[in-house]
Amino acid sequence: MKSHLTNDIKYFDYNATHPPFPEILETCLADYLEGFYNPSGITRFSLKNQGKIELTRKYFASITKGQEKQFVFSATGTEANYLLIQSLRVLYPKLDSVIVSPFEHSSMYAALESYGFTPNLIGTNKTGIINLKDLENKLEENPRPVVCLYAGNETGVIQPAEEIHKLTKEYGQVFYSDLMQGFCKVQVPYSLFDGFTFSGHKIGAGMGASVTYLPKVNPHFQVFGGGNQENEHRAGTENTFAIECLKRVTEIQLDQLEEKNKRLRKFQSQIEEKLEAMGCHIIAKSSPRLPNTSFVILPIQSVDFFLLGMEEKGILVSTGSSCKSRAREASKSLLYMGYSEEEALRCIRISTGYFTKEEEVYALLTTIEDLLQKFQ
Structure with missing residues (x-):
């Protein structure tokens, strides 16, 4: 089954809202x-x-x-x-x-x-x-x-x-x-x-x-x-x-859960391995997690400009819970986990799903790398 999303949008915010079938x-x-x-x-x-x-x-x-x-x-x-x-x-x-x-x-x-x-x-x-x-x-x-x-x-x-x-x-x-x-x-x-x-x-x-x-x-x-x-x-x-x-x-x-999750786990590994090589920190990487979710601390301070740069390239990620992300508050979950407010404000969430494609993951990682180099 195909997504209605065009090639202009590469969507990585499935935890907020999954694109409709x-x-x-x-x-x-x-x-x-x-x-x-x-x-x-x-x-x-x-x-x-x-x-x-x-x-x-x-x-x-x-x-x-x-x-x-x-x-x-x-x-x-x-x-x-x-x-x-x-x-x-x-x-x-x-x-x-x-x-x-x-x-x-x-x-x-x-x-x-x-x-x-x-x-x-x-x-x-x-x-x-x-x-x-x-x-x-x-x-x-x-x-x-x-x-x-x-x-x-x-x-x-x-x-x-x-x-x-x-x-x-x-x-x-x-x-x-x-x-x-x-x-x-x-x-x-x-x-x-x-x-x-x-x-x-x-x-x-x-x-x-x-x-x-x-x-x-x-x-x-x-x-x-x-x-x-x-x-x-x-x-x-x-x-x-x-x-x-x-x-x-x-x-x-x-019906397609097992097959889908094999693909999403592969994407998760690709994303996290590449981001760690760029100096990012993956939160709770060793804990049991959903195969579609990566919560990442970026090695830069300019997260707002980073997100704007991602959107200009047609790539949508988020800073966490969709009910709070617009306010740009530090994630209370991260503060309870022992992270500082400064670290929490450098976080982005990448979440994949049913319609995510390999070429979209490649575009995501390429764009993140370009923007991190720019803002560093």
């Missing part, structure tokens, strides 16, 4: 234009659309071994995270703090604050892996739910989910995880998580559909009310077009 979106759009009916309606046309949503719910239950009624569709990853944390407030009405990794997306911290939870951050170091002993100490001192993403959106580091699961169960606590970066990028151990989230725009399904998996069936889990859609967990007309895209793209991504 045009053939899938066009097919689903044609279906939507013909069958645009509100899935909450009473006609057979509406019921057909509701049936598509339920088939997608059934599909996600089958690939994760979860329960159908615990899957809720929403519009964005942020909304999905808010629903996940709202369920904590329902389960633990008097709880005031939650044990949280220092690597979460900003929406997760915002959701915790909105529902009255203080995040008790788990220690870490330059490996980018949480300190399991510190987690155990926190659970022993004050047993509480644990929120820890599976794969970091900046570093790509994969957290030790099996060990976290074991500790949370030892202390009788739930374990929630943001799977936005891990879903369809690596094999995810869904059974280890009591609740999780993922989103279509991270895998090439376009904007408009995200998923929350709730820890149990409970009518009080509700991100907002006003309608009985999504088993009353999320009021508002479902985006049948986006939900259908999410299902179809997931099928493609999972």
Whole structure:
């Protein structure tokens, strides 16, 4: 399947948004234009659309071994995270703090604050892996739910989910995880998580559909009310077009996962070997990581001009989380890992994906080398 990107753009920001699969979106759009009916309606046309949503719910239950009624569709990853944390407030009405990794997306911290939870951050170091002993100490001192993403959106580091699961169960606590970066990028151990989230725009399904998996069936889990859609967990007309895209793209991504990752690991090795030779530092290189992600400290100070130079050549990279990169703040993840603010401000993130080609990687490395020589 081909990307819609032209040769003028060489895209290396897949962790922010994966380019859409045009053939899938066009097919689903044609279906939507013909069958645009509100899935909450009473006609057979509406019921057909509701049936598509339920088939997608059934599909996600089958690939994760979860329960159908615990899957809720929403519009964005942020909304999905808010629903996940709202369920904590329902389960633990008097709880005031939650044990949280220092690597979460900003929406997760915002959701915790909105529902009255203080995040008790788990220690870490330059490996980018949480300190399991510190987690155990926190659970022993004050047993509480644990929120820890599976794969970091900046570093790509994969957290030790099996060990976290074991500790949370030892202390009788739930374990929630943001799977936005891990879903369809690596094999995810869904059974280890009591609740999780993922989103279509991270895998090439376009904007408009995200998923929350709730820890149990409970009518009080509700991100907002006003309608009985999504088993009353999320009021508002479902985006049948986006939900259908999410299902179809997931099928493609999972079917080709092993083959894709062999290619992306090769690209990752090529990129990092070349960048190290240029004086760059690869963050958490020895830790388990996503095969598509390299978080790099450049050996120059003029990162803003460097990024402009890359864009002028039609090459798009980022400085980290897309929700923070425009502000050019130092990555909080890196500061928690022990890097200085000056080092954090010299970072760029290179993330590849399904449509990345070898010639694009060559152009990326050639351009980086030219710009580093210019700014040094």
